[in-house]
Amino acid sequence: MSTGSFIAVEGPIGAGKTTLSTMLSQKLNIPLLKEIVEENPFLGKFYDNIEEWSFQLEMFFLCNRYKQLEDTTTKYIQHGRQVISDYHIYKNLIFAQRTLSGVKWEKYRQIYHILTGDLPKPDLIIYIRADLQTLLKRIKMRGRSFEQNMDTAYLEQLIIDYDHAMASLAESEPDTKIITIDGNQIDFVTHREQFDLIVSEVKEYMK
Numbered sequence: 001m002s003t004g005s006f007i008a009v010e011g012p013i014g015a016g017k018t019t020l021s022t023m024l025s026q027k028l029n030i031p032l033l034k035e036i037v038e039e040n041p042f043l044g045k046f047y048d049n050i051e052e053w054s055f056q057l058e059m060f061f062l063c064n065r066y067k068q069l070e071d072t073t074t075k076y077i078q079h080g081r082q083v084i085s086d087y088h089i090y091k092n093l094i095f096a097q098r099t100l101s102g103v104k105w106e107k108y109r110q111i112y113h114i115l116t117g118d119l120p121k122p123d124l125i126i127y128i129r130a131d132l133q134t135l136l137k138r139i140k141m142r143g144r145s146f147e148q149n150m151d152t153a154y155l156e157q158l159i160i161d162y163d164h165a166m167a168s169l170a171e172s173e174p175d176t177k178i179i180t181i182d183g184n185q186i187d188f189v190t191h192r193e194q195f196d197l198i199v200s201e202v203k204e205y206m207k
């Protein structure tokens with residue numbers, strides 16, 4: 001695999017992952033792997049009753065991402081073709097460690113490690129950090145009905161968990177380059193020059 005062939009964009013809910021990965025995919029002419037959200041049959045139920053639906057939801061996300069990354073390996077990565085995704089498989093653990101507990105968490109954790117051990121790891125992670133106010137504003141602007149009453153404590157915890165997860169990935173996967181973007185300050189949607197700076201940084205790494 002050549003350097004920079006697999007790029008993943010990460011960050012908490014509403015940080016701008018889908019937006020940035022779509023813009024980069026178009027600008028750099030790289031195929032985009034997008035998360036299944038609207039078609040997810042458990043997401044609405046999950047936000048109504050986390051305790052009841054978390055195992056089904058986490059397994060659904062895990063199986064979908066597993067399938068996508070398995071296909072990505074044969075379609076792109078094995079042929080040295082570049083690809084960009086709006087998630088890193090590790091996000092399954094970030095969420096599941098908060099939404100599952102006891103036996104369910106233990107079962108999930110084991111299945112996660114069995115399924116993901118041989119999946120391709122991104123060469124580059126673009127991590128969008130953003131604070132609670134920014135995320136709430138963007139979640140509201142995006143307007144998905146099932147996300148509008150999200151518990152702010154859940155989102156706040158995820159912000160902290162994401163920081164820990166990125167630090168942990170930096171340690172456990174030292175070959176993966178991580179570019180961190182301050183999503184509160186950098187507005188790559190309305191300020192073209194800020195997007196261009198991100199593109200330059202990505203291109204620099206992909207050389």
Ligand SMILES: Nc1ncnc2c1ncn2[C@@H]1O[C@H](COP(=O)(O)OP(=O)(O)O)[C@@H](O)[C@H]1O
Nearest residue numbers: 013014015016017018019138141142187188189
């Ligand atoms: N940098 C930004 N500045 C302003 N609005 C943004 C920015 N990034 C994303 N948005 C808007 O915020 C909402 C959430 O973005 P999205 O890309 O769906 O986030 P994520 O995929 O991380 O959940 C969308 O309505 C999007 O248009």
Ligand SMILES: Nc1nc2c(ncn2[C@H]2C[C@H](O)[C@@H](COP(=O)(O)O)O2)c(=O)[nH]1
Nearest residue numbers: 012013014037058061091092095099147
């Ligand atoms: N419990 C989990 N929820 C997840 C997971 N991945 C995504 N999500 C939720 C968060 C949003 O409501 C929606 C889309 O995610 P974005 O971050 O792209 O906005 O799905 C997960 O693994 N577990």
